[in-house]
Amino acid sequence: MNKLILISGFMLFSFFFGAGNLIFPPMLGYTAQSNMWIAMAGFAITGILMPYLTVIVVAYKNGGVESIGNKVHPIFGLIFAICIYLSIGALYGIPRAANVAYEIGTKNLLPVHNQWTLIAFSIVFFFIVYIIALYPSRIIDNLGKYLTPILIFIIALLCVLVFINPEGSVQQPGGEYTSTPIVSGILEGYFTMDLVAALAFSVVIVQMFKLNGVNDHKTLVKSVIKAGLISALLLVIIYFSLAYLGASTTHPGFKNGTDILTFNSLRVFGTFGNLIFGIIVILACLTTCIGLVNACAAFAMEKLPKISYKSFVLIFSLLGFLVSTLGLNLILQFAVPLLTFIYPTSIVLVLISLLSIFIKFDMQYTFIIPTIVTLIISVLQIAVDYDLLNILNSLYHLLPLANIQLAWLIPFIVLTIVGLVIDYFLSNNAKPETHQN
Structure with a gap:
């Protein structure tokens, strides 16, 4: 072994x-x-x-x-x-x-x-x-x-x-x-x-x-x-x-x-x-x-x-x-938006999954809320990087750490805590009903 x-x-x-x-x-x-x-x-x-x-x-x-x-x-x-x-x-x-x-x-x-x-x-x-x-x-x-x-x-x-x-x-x-x-x-x-x-x-x-x-x-x-x-x-x-x-x-x-x-x-x-x-x-x-x-x-x-x-x-x-x-340059140009789209979401899902190993109650909103918001911020970053909609530039740069391409980080931390609170209370409220049944 x-x-x-x-x-x-x-x-x-x-x-x-x-x-x-x-x-x-x-x-x-x-x-x-x-x-x-x-x-x-x-x-x-x-x-x-x-x-x-x-x-x-x-x-x-x-x-x-x-x-x-x-x-x-x-x-x-x-x-x-x-x-x-x-x-x-x-x-x-x-x-x-x-x-x-x-x-x-x-x-x-x-x-x-x-x-x-x-x-x-x-x-x-x-x-x-x-x-x-x-x-x-x-x-x-x-x-x-x-x-x-x-x-x-x-x-x-x-x-x-x-x-x-x-x-x-x-x-x-x-x-x-x-x-x-x-x-x-x-x-x-x-x-x-x-x-x-x-x-x-x-x-x-x-x-x-x-x-x-x-x-x-x-x-x-x-x-x-x-x-x-x-x-x-x-x-x-x-x-x-x-x-x-x-x-x-x-x-x-x-x-x-x-x-x-x-x-x-x-x-x-x-x-x-x-x-x-x-x-x-x-x-x-x-x-x-x-x-x-x-x-x-x-x-x-x-x-x-x-x-x-x-x-x-x-x-x-x-x-x-x-x-x-096709050559390296063309491949890199094609891949950049795809990677920008999935990488922050991947980090979020891995970290929440790691957290779920140690949490005893069911985590539903802890997965859903931070992941969806991170996905939206990633799309927003792509739109800003490629100057697709000028009106989004100022909105994106209102987010903390946007200048270093980590605009998703603070919302992820805050919303994970929010999701944990919601799931905790939902889990506690469900226990008496399960007992009565």
Whole structure:
């Protein structure tokens, strides 16, 4: 069992650790400099802690994304689940990972970059994804035993060599990390979208334990908590190491984490730097894509049981390939409003679901009121971001924290308390009637 938990923890880590997770911490460290530790503490809240709590909630509820949304309304639960799987699946998450693998992983390895090289790369990439995701019982072996340890080893080697031979010393912070480093770190972790991904990945982890004979609910939850903790600890070590790598980089003018990592790879590995960095990125994207295809296929098969799992793996692999050929910029433009729409709502539902584990009375309005209001605020934010209705701009900016894209946070806290009060009194009023009956 301990071996299964360890391997499952590695697998969960590989699902979370995509290319975005690889490039965010170095840029944070590069910008935050002496405020790096404070900023990374904020990053860890939304980039590590929140996804870990999501894993626990899904395992405890034993129902996946839809069951969490059903607390609001069954129709809402179904639509919410479909939006989640579309956003992290074929419309965004899968093709984005493939494009990042191509754009970054082969940037300095291929002599020519054009549409045809993208198509050729995507064919090979998605063929590997398809083959590994085709056999769900073997995913835990393929990812947990092989790909993830290789990925961790390469990143660890890069970070250790930078620790031994840093380019320079940590300087004064810059940008948004000068005055509010912890808030900036929280927002950086927020935009990793790992909480949304966790809603799907958690189901895969639960399935893996069940396939290996863990069917008792308490044992299952404890096993998932331990596997999630292993993943979280690995993320903490890797993220903070990558942040220090960025903070110790004094070469000026870097615009993103990709350039920082490429620079340090070349500096410590020499002529093989580009090859090493390319392998890191491709492995990170590959493991993420495998997890996404598996999660999407499992969900689709649950809704359409007449179609086999293998058929859905083929469908999502082909869809991922087709969308990936559109190019990264177009994919990102298409996905931004979808992610803005679902991410705050996902956070709200996870936090309320976590709260419901410890609350003894039935929580109905505690789910409905904050979720619906958060959904409305998210739509309002999209309208403001795309300047759809000028009259809404002033209304949106009346909300606290609207200037840092957290306009939903205060209403969520207040309305959750309101919902708890309503549910508490409704629960108490219902008790005498139940007794009389």
